[in-house]
Amino acid sequence: MKYFLPDAQDLVDPSFDFGRETRSPDRIRQRDDRYAHEVFEKPPYNGILVSKGIVEGTGGSSGRYPQSQRLRLLREGVQEFFRVNEIPRWKPEFMGDCGAFSYVKESKPPYTVDEVIEFYEGCNFDFGISVDHVILDYKPGWDVKMFGKDGVPKPTKHRQELTLELARDFYKRTRSSKLHFTPVGVAQGWSPNSYAYAVRQLQRIGYDYIALGGVVPLKTDDVLRVMQKVDDVRLTSTKLHMLGVTRIAEVRRFSRFGVSSFDSTSPLRQAFKDDKDNYYTSDDAYTAIRIPQVQGNAKFQKRIRSGEVDQRVARGSEQRCLRYMEEFDRGKRKASSVLKALTEYGKLYDPKKDRTEAYRRTLDAAPWKHCPCEVCSALGHHVILFRGAERNRRRGFHNVWVFYRRLQRGLGRRRRKLVLVPEISVAAEQQQAFV
Ligand SMILES: [Zn+2]
Numbered sequence: 001m002k003y004f005l006p007d008a009q010d011l012v013d014p015s016f017d018f019g020r021e022t023r024s025p026d027r028i029r030q031r032d033d034r035y036a037h038e039v040f041e042k043p044p045y046n047g048i049l050v051s052k053g054i055v056e057g058t059g060g061s062s063g064r065y066p067q068s069q070r071l072r073l074l075r076e077g078v079q080e081f082f083r084v085n086e087i088p089r090w091k092p093e094f095m096g097d098c099g100a101f102s103y104v105k106e107s108k109p110p111y112t113v114d115e116v117i118e119f120y121e122g123c124n125f126d127f128g129i130s131v132d133h134v135i136l137d138y139k140p141g142w143d144v145k146m147f148g149k150d151g152v153p154k155p156t157k158h159r160q161e162l163t164l165e166l167a168r169d170f171y172k173r174t175r176s177s178k179l180h181f182t183p184v185g186v187a188q189g190w191s192p193n194s195y196a197y198a199v200r201q202l203q204r205i206g207y208d209y210i211a212l213g214g215v216v217p218l219k220t221d222d223v224l225r226v227m228q229k230v231d232d233v234r235l236t237s238t239k240l241h242m243l244g245v246t247r248i249a250e251v252r253r254f255s256r257f258g259v260s261s262f263d264s265t266s267p268l269r270q271a272f273k274d275d276k277d278n279y280y281t282s283d284d285a286y287t288a289i290r291i292p293q294v295q296g297n298a299k300f301q302k303r304i305r306s307g308e309v310d311q312r313v314a315r316g317s318e319q320r321c322l323r324y325m326e327e328f329d330r331g332k333r334k335a336s337s338v339l340k341a342l343t344e345y346g347k348l349y350d351p352k353k354d355r356t357e358a359y360r361r362t363l364d365a366a367p368w369k370h371c372p373c374e375v376c377s378a379l380g381h382h383v384i385l386f387r388g389a390e391r392n393r394r395r396g397f398h399n400v401w402v403f404y405r406r407l408q409r410g411l412g413r414r415r416r417k418l419v420l421v422p423e424i425s426v427a428a429e430q431q432q433a434f435v
Pocket of ligand 1: 371372373374375376377398
């Protein structure tokens with residue numbers, strides 16, 4: 001099972017000084033900042049998924065790539081852009097897609113088949129996913145005809161037909177013009193039967209690598225029902241890719257249904273988007289310790305401006321928390337005393353939320369002290385601090401590393417209890433996965 005990490009230009013600055021919170025004045029972001037695969041000795045994924053929507057932006061948003069970077073990606077190709085050739089014994093695969101969640105609200109995809117092919121070929125991808133339109137409804141009941149009338153709403157059916165039509169066109173063009181990447185067809189549906197129908201059609205067109213789209217919001221049981229039906233029509237030569245999946249608890253069953261790859265940003269995003277499961281361990285997850293900066297935190301500044309919070313008191317409380325955490329890490333301070341300082345600071349910046357119990361659990365376990373990954377070894381307690389992009393992203397990198405190890409373990413040892421990845425809310429996942 002191959003794991004693809006979707007790219008959202010998440011890089012870290014190696015010159016960042018965590019004690020002083022300063023950067024090297026000579027830092028050039030594009031040259032010096034590091035991707036997750038450059039931080040670990042063994043990169044924690046098999047490939048990178050790059051979305052056209054993220055590179056170029058859609059519907060008025062500008063995407064994650066500044067113009068200069070976008071042009072460089074097209075000029076150099078993905079291998080050079082992501083500097084993967086500099087990593088010994090690692091041959092990642094690159095998959096391109098359109099980022100269909102970013103235009104889910106529009107009536108049709110904003111790209112033509114030709115534009116997408118030009119993007120894939122120009123960037124030198126190994127795999128290119130056909131242009132698709134996500135169906136967000138999951139309603140198996142629609143398949144039952146009522147009084148002879150079709151239960152599936154027209155716009156939903158249209159999205160599936162459009163996706164298949166685009167896949168047909170996409171396949172034809174990739175075949176006729178001898179392109180370098182392997183085409184991957186997308187199946188969209190609203191029920192197990194409709195997904196199976198889409199897969200059958202895609203196989204008829206000629207695809208032997210098919211991505212299942214729109215499964216992100218589904219419950220595990222529903223995903224398995226879809227997989228089961230798809231498996232009934234799947235040819236033995238057809239490989240499946242799951243677009244945006246978080247549930248590695250079912251990874252073994254997925255692989256039995258012909259799933260050979262998937263992508264997920266959840267391990268990275270949960271580090272700083274989730275309310276409580278921010279730091280993964282091999283069999284659990286912990287809440288990161290929030291010590292937001294007084295300066296630069298919008299919510300905090302509002303409270304200070306309105307006179308609810310005294311700036312000097314806030315600053316003193318923030319510095320105390322940072323110092324106490326550092327002393328705790330060195331074994332010079334008890335958890336109870338750190339907790340008191342954290343709770344006091346919490347009352348200043350987020351009085352409605354009490355995280356004391358979650359923090360107690362984190363401090364009691366001090367999981368960063370036991371993690372052998374490069375991030376935790378280098379950062380110490382800074383990795384557990386929910387504070388600024390440099391720490392938060394590195395914690396995300398650590399999560400990706402743990403997730404990859406869990407994945408390998410889940411597949412490798414058949415009798416071992418499966419490890420559950422904390423599930424993330426549907427809305428948050430959709431928002432994170434592709435936008
Ligand atoms: Zn770690």
